[in-house]
Amino acid sequence: MNTPKELEDFIQNGYKTYIPHVCIDCAIFGYHDHRLKILLRQIEGLHGLCLPGGYIKRVETLDDAAKRIVEEITSITGLYLQQYKTFGDPDRIKWNELDLEELSKQAPFKKIKSSWLRDQTISIGYYAITDFSSAIPQPGILSESCEWYDIDKIPSLLFDHDQMVNEALQTLRSQLYYHPIVEKLLPKKFTLTEIHAVYETILGKRLDLRNFPKKLVFMGLINRLPEKRNIGPHRAPYLYTFNKKKYSRALELGVTLS
Amino acid sequence: MNTPKELEDFIQNGYKTYIPHVCIDCAIFGYHDHRLKILLRQIEGLHGLCLPGGYIKRVETLDDAAKRIVEEITSITGLYLQQYKTFGDPDRIKWNELDLEELSKQAPFKKIKSSWLRDQTISIGYYAITDFSSAIPQPGILSESCEWYDIDKIPSLLFDHDQMVNEALQTLRSQLYYHPIVEKLLPKKFTLTEIHAVYETILGKRLDLRNFPKKLVFMGLINRLPEKRNIGPHRAPYLYTFNKKKYSRALELGVTLS
């Protein structure tokens, strides 16, 4: 897809493979060692950053499409992707006509002004989170660059992607205890200190060190193993694993009156 | 939109006004006097029922589109409509080719087989609830009929609309205490008995008569008035009103650890 020829074909004939007017944009958060980041890309010829996204093939489900799009961009497989909201305000995408003028001077983009890509597009928002130290982004379709940015240093984004990031983060936070979201962020066996840091970092606030493991173990989300890990000159911490089967409480939200 | 000429024009040129490939389908629940219903329509020429829906104008927001679509079909204004999920599996719409054959024999539908309407469509799900005794449905675009059906007597629906109804109902139930959803179902001043019935009916289970008002009043969602209502030969009940401003707790879901 990255040769000029393929690009040109995508611009002219992509609508045969992909559904026009609808795309998926993914807020991919990255965690590692107390840091929360997000994956942003720069599109060729546009000045500014936005979320990675792409079109849906006519033969795939939305979830599969989101997965494929993320894979194409980050080469990360097996993410737990969640649809969170669809965005469609008519003014959500404002093309910078100067950029467009510039862009259409380059060979593969010559016909972009009349392309199916130019028509109004509704975007389905997905989010996911992964370990950014093991996920090395590779620029994909139309991307000039694709990199991790600190969550508290995000520049103002193109289109309505600021709003998308906010709503995605809000959803991520609210689902942290009900979906197996953090599973990909830690090794199979991890310590309380490690998972504690994950939760604090994602939620952006401090969590009581003593109540935290109580809650997680009580909910049955993690299990303590008999083993300990050997780490240098200090007390050896216990190891824990996720208890995937216990995450099915997700749907019992909200309604709690007897 | 209901004259044959307008219909024909919609089939052939609708894509100029509306965004193709994306539609909105609305699960409109109706409550009245202990009964929960849902609005279903029959599309001309198709055998089976489905949710009312429509296309999005190129100049309107998704929320506005949902509102307009509902208004066109039910002539009810001012509904509290909520987006809950987007559906887009490639096989979600299976046209019955026999139906289509039949349909295209009628004058306004002659060109339907090659119309923009035939292409794959992704559907954004919205839900709302209203008082079905005051909402008299009027068949709109392409609708043959549009009527209220008891929630526990819904026939199997066309496309993936069974799934849509389930997920909409689930969302409605989970948001009942956080969004001003029930406001349209009761008069401005209502009694505890009335609102109690609303909650029991929508949730589909019994709620303790004594804990129920405690919770609502404690959350500040309703306020008791000094007046009572005079109803025949029994004790006069107090009247209550909604406290709209207190419904902003919606976003604090899920995350409760200190």
Add this chain to the structure above:
DNA sequence: ACAAAAGTGTTCGATCTACACCCATGT
């Protein structure tokens, strides 16, 4: 006085929050 519907209070257990000290290990 009675029939019909409205209204109210308490107790128990579970959960949430806040808080400070001892433990294990390697040097």
Add this chain to the structure above:
DNA sequence: ACATGGGTGTAGATCGAACACTTTTGT
């Protein structure tokens, strides 16, 4: 022995669930 990071328990407040009788009113 000490420095470093790991681990734990308890008490008070709050919340949710269960439960039955008294009040009001018109006839």
